[in-house]
Amino acid sequence: MQSCDxxxxxxxxxxxxxxxxxxxxxDTWQRVEAIAYKKRIVVxxxxxxxxxxxxxxxxxxxxxxxxxxxxxxxxxxxxxxxFDGQQAQSYIDSIPDNTMEGKTAAYxxxxxxxxxxxxxxxxxxxxxVLTTEQKIAHKGRSLYRVRVAxxxxxxxxxxxxxxxxxxxxxxxxANLVLHNGRYSxxxxxxxxxKTPFVFNATRQSSFTxxxxxxxxxxxxxxxxxxxxxxxxx
Numbered sequence: 324m325q326s327c328d329x330x331x332x333x334x335x336x337x338x339x340x341x342x343x344x345x346x347x348x349x350d351t352w353q354r355v356e357a358i359a360y361k362k363r364i365v366v367x368x369x370x371x372x373x374x375x376x377x378x379x380x381x382x383x384x385x386x387x388x389x390x391x392x393x394x395x396x397x398x399x400x401x402x403x404x405x406f407d408g409q410q411a412q413s414y415i416d417s418i419p420d421n422t423m424e425g426k427t428a429a430y431x432x433x434x435x436x437x438x439x440x441x442x443x444x445x446x447x448x449x450x451x452v453l454t455t456e457q458k459i460a461h462k463g464r465s466l467y468r469v470r471v472a473x474x475x476x477x478x479x480x481x482x483x484x485x486x487x488x489x490x491x492x493x494x495x496x497a498n499l500v501l502h503n504g505r506y507s508x509x510x511x512x513x514x515x516x517k518t519p520f521v522f523n524a525t526r527q528s529s530f531t532x533x534x535x536x537x538x539x540x541x542x543x544x545x546x547x548x549x550x551x552x553x554x555x556x
Contacts, residue, residue, distance in 0.1 A: 335453025335469050338488045342443040345493040347520035351553070352444045355385045360522075360549040362436075366542045383437060386554060393436060406433045440522070440546075442495045443486070449473055458490065461535065465490040466497070494521060499535070506531050508538065518551040 343349050359382045366374040375397070383391040394403040403414040411429035413420045420429070438445055446453070452472040459466050471484040483501040488494070497510040508531045515524040525545050529538035 332455045332458060332467065335455050335471075338455060338467055338469060338493070339443060339446055339453055341493040342488055342495055343447065345521065346443060346495070347518075349444065349447065351519050354553045356552040356554045357382065357384045357386075358440075358549070358551050359383075360440075361547045363545040363547070364542060365544075367540050369539060371540065379436075381436060381440075383440075391433065391437070393433060404429045404433050406430065442498075442523070446471065446486075449475070453486070456485075459487075461487070461497075464496060468499075495523075499531075499533075501533075506533055507541065508535055515546060515549055518549055519553070520551065522546065522549055 343352075359380075362379045362381055363377070364379065365376045368374050377395050377397050379393050379395040381391070381393040383389070388408040390406055390408040392403065392405045394401065396402075401414075401416050403417075405412050405414070406429075410426060411433050413425055413429035413432070420426070452474060454470045454472075456468045456470055459468055466487040467490055469486045469488060471486050473481075473484070480503075485499040486495060487497040487499070489496045494514065495511060497508060499506060499508050507528055509526055509528045511523045511526050513523075513525040515522045523544075523546060525543070527540070528542040528544070529540050531538045
């Protein structure tokens with residue numbers, strides 16, 4: 324990573340507005356009725372060997388109320404998470420986990436998946452506060468590094484987030500998150516443009532430091548079969 328010139332930087336809100344348009348526009352996003360897709364997640368050990376390889380099936384319904392589900396097979400066991408618009412429930416081979424811890428974990432799993440998929444639109448609905456820090460060069464791309472704060476997030480030690488916006492095409496290029504004292508850099512390496520939107524098609528996650536140095540590959544993500552249903556005008 325190399326810092327570029329520090330001339331006047333665009334504001335975080337300006338970069339977000341351009342990113343929204345580059346990814347399909349807020350007007351079209353508000354017309355989404357449902358989205359379905361497959362997500363392959365390959366997780367690696369520190370030595371590069373594969374720890375797990377799972378394909379999730381995911382459905383989000385935006386209207387009339389936001390809800391959805393996700394399911395996947397792992398080691399011959401069927402897992403399912405269902406969100407009804409208020410709370411989430413997980414199932415293992417159709418057996419529900421009715422504990423409070425299980426319901427909390429199910430909610431976090433579902434919402435983490437949605438937040439990742441719904442970039443950058445969810446930054447608007449979450450009323451995130453964006454502060455542009457610098458312009459950098461990374462792997463041949465010119466990127467704006469933007470710190471993102473979520474005012475409504477509770478807890479004593481919340482995650483810290485940064486978004487990286489491509490200075491040329493205004494797409495979301497990557498995220499950096501500080502979680503439990505460890506940085507993860509998640510880079511969008513390809514995009515899906517088959518729907519009215521530009522979605523992440525492949526992503527690569529690495530443990531790194533705050534300057535994006537010394538990366539250690541953690542996971543690869545691949546989205547496929549993306550389907551979008553829009554409400555008629």
